[in-house]
Amino acid sequence: MKFETVIGLEVHAQLSTLSKMFCGCSIRFGAAPNSQTCPVCLGMPGVLPVTNRTAVEYAVRMGLAVHCDIQPHSVFARKNYFYPDLPKGYQISQYEEPICLGGWIDVEPEPGEKRKIRIHRIHLEEDAGKSVHDEAYISGNETLIDLNRCGTPLIEIVSEPDIRSPKEAYLYLHKIRQMVRWLGICDGNMEEGSLRCDANISLRPVGTTDLGVKTELKNMNSMRGVEKALTFEVKRQTEILSEGGAVIQQTLLWDEAAGKAVPMRGKEEAHDYRYFPDPDLTPLIVEEAWVREVGESLPELPDDRKNRWTADYGLSDYDASVLNEDRGISDYFEDVVRETDNPKTAANWIMGEVLRRLNEEKTGIENLKVRPGDISHLIRLVNEGTVSHSAAKTVFDHIAETGDTPDKAVEKLGLKQVSNASELGDLVQKVIDDNPDALKKYLGGKDALFGFFVGQAMQASRGKANPKVVQDLLREKLNALRQSES
């Protein structure tokens, strides 16, 4: 029997606000344990939570960007459970009335094949603290608790079970990561846990519509990890069902090192969170005017920008995707294009030199000393024949190291292209005189040696000669020699 895979993802994104969801403690990563806590996030009696406006705005931003309906009225609820990293004994979340409903994200598993993954809801909540189980540091029957993270604002993005393969899950998650970074609401770092993903997965016979028994996968710490864990689980469930067995509903933890998912230790009770509206918080009212204001402040979104580039600039789909992956690079490209009428050349510069350089320096585009205006200037210098293309690359690296202007760099490096025919005439003559063997063969009919002479001349000029002028001069001189031979 053939099976169809059904996957739904729950993605938690830590919002990059300055302070926590319901109190003024900092959410800075890496602070000393429990140094960013106060009576509110420690769950002391008698305190009252007050909602962070920016966290709400970020949730609205994400909701609008993925086509959700922003709810004018939503309600914070208590999700009750006991765990030492949750001092209040409940997490403030949203349950029956979340801030965003509906929406979708498009993914493209194969070129030209668009799949719409619907979003069920996005809600606001607070994060829990962190447990440290390091047994080298503490006895085996104890746990250390750091509550700095406790109360950090989160959005949880819940998809519909529309995802049909591990690859689609990867692409969907990739889109979410790109979007939260693009919107500046989350740094999207899965390794550090600022973006986390749980997956529900089940199989069903192809052609049926009822959902099969699902398992829940947790503990994937990278986007590829999510894809691998799901691939593992598809295979496992397929084997069970093919042999006539039944999948057991359970939570599995992905073990990246072992490359397999194992059932969670401890007894699996049906969760009973006894949600109820948090009496400490009034309903969250988001006025239409605020939503409009947030909508107007949204940047051009990645897919829209990509489509504009392919349509208006003639970029290939692939190039547009590469340049559009990161907002900083994307904006950089836009800035270059604004000052040049050569978008394709600009694209090549960025995909070639700029990305290479960032990769080598392991840094972000904001730290690159070559600014967009320098790139457009370099493109102009090449077009005008002031520097050769290869010299321009040398100039680029010089700017990246010194921050000099392109003109200054060209001058300092002495890379100004020589186009003066009388100056280059002597150089070309010398190349011909210095290579009598090659000349003899060329005159004997070996036309391919023309390129050899061009190369020698360029080398002799240390890359500064205008190749077109060199070619013209060589052709002229060699033709004259051929004619005088015959």
Add this chain to the structure above:
Amino acid sequence: MSVPLEEVKKIAGLARLSFNEDELKAYSGHLNQILDYVGKLNELNTDHVAPTSSVQDTDGPLREDMVHASLPTQEVMKDAPSHQDGFFRVPKVIQSDGGNP
């Protein structure tokens, strides 16, 4: 209104409370009294009243996203039965997932 003893046991379990049989009976009584009292509300006709979680349907106060000073760690640890290097020290938890359930 009467909540079965089994239900009371379950609720006690979720709240991590353990009772002996006598206590269980006593608390069942209390619980039922409370529910009976609140049950009076059922006498009202609420067909045309929207489910409401708060009567303050006004613009709730929102806080500007600004960092305020946190408590000094010594202060935070003051009432902790056990701590180490700025961490709270607690008995090991059985659940191995280490995060939100």
